[in-house]
Amino acid sequence: PMDTQPHTPPMPAAAPEAGPPLQQLPKHGWLERTGRMAVATVLQGLAFVRFVGEAALAAVRVLPHPRLWRVRAIWHEIQIGGYEALPIIGLTSFLLGVVVAYQGADQLQHYGANVFVVDLVGYAMLREFAPLISAIIIAGRSGSAYAAQLGSMVVAEEIDALRTIGIDPMQRLVLPKIVALAVALPLLTLFADITGVFGGMVMASSQLDIGFTEFMDRFGRVMQGSSLLIGLGKSLVFALIIASVGCFQGLRTKGGADSVGRQTTLSVVQSIFLIIVADALFSVAFNILGL
Structure with a gap:
């Protein structure tokens, strides 16, 4: 039989009582953000100073023991960081010498001072x-390669494994990189000097009719050995900065692969910044000393 009772629609469920509104996190003002950044920068600077001190102590402990010098590792790092960088260093410095000579020739021609x-x-x-x-x-x-390599080892817990078996990562990984770059970068700078001067020589010959023989004769009479030594000395300081910052940022990696990328980028930015600051300080000091 058919059900003749009217169908009663179900009652809607009671809406949950609205609780108190979620409290919004306070937004930091620009002054507080600036203060936090300043504190973080100071703390990172102190950590870097501590890292440099630990590297210096490790070098002092290793120096009297030739069997701990890790000559093979140093030579391998020199080959990677120095020898394999020769093409890009040579090409860049050659083009830079061409640009310097071209810009100078454009101005010196107006005064008949081509030889300068x-x-x-x-x-x-x-x-x-x-x-x-x-x-x-x-x-x-x-520098970026150092940070990426050490950062990857930190993520894979290889650094902790080395410490567990009694191997100091500072002696095993950091010191060979610092020593290798301290040897390689002055040699690369010397190579850049040669290719850069050659680029200027080519441009002077084509734009100012200054032959190679005349160029080299004046170059030998005018240039002093102090200029070469100053450039090589600056490159040694730059090498210590690059290797130290790269290893420092690599060992500060925390988390996963994203952290490796951040620390690698940070190492490059900080290295270039410190190089420019050091170069400016050198310029001021040389001006005061009359060099």
Whole structure:
């Protein structure tokens, strides 16, 4: 039989009582954000100073024991960070020498002082451009590689494993990189000096009719050995900065692969910044000393 009772629709469920509104997290003002960044920068600077001190102590402990010098590891790092960087260093410095000579020739022709392009190219390349451009290229090439390698080892817990079996990562991993770059970068700077001056020589010959023999004769009479030594000394300091910052940021990696990328980028940015600051300080000091 058919059900003749009317169908009663179900009652809607009672809406849950609305609780108190969620409290919004307070937004930090610009002054507080600036203070937090300043504190973080200071703490990171202190940590870097501590890292440099630990590296220096490790070097002092290793120095009297030749069997701990890890010559093979140093040679391997020199090959990777130095020898394999020769093409890009040589090409970049050659083009830079061409640019310096071209810009100088454009101005010196107005005063009939074509021969002074030799002085311009010599002083610019030996004292400033060769060590600076070599350091910046190596910071982006080798410094980032150091940070990525050590960061990956931290993520894979290989650094903790080394400490567990009694191997000091500072002696095993960090010192060979610092020593290798301290040897490689001055040699790369010397190579950049040669290719940069050669680029200026080619441009002077084509734009100012200054032959190679005339260029080299004036270059030998005008340039002093102090300019070359200044550039090589600056490159040694730049090498210590690049290797130290790269290893420091790599060992500060925490978390996963994203942290490796962040620390690698940070190492390049900080290295280039510190290189430029150090170069500016060198310029001020040389001006005061009359060099």
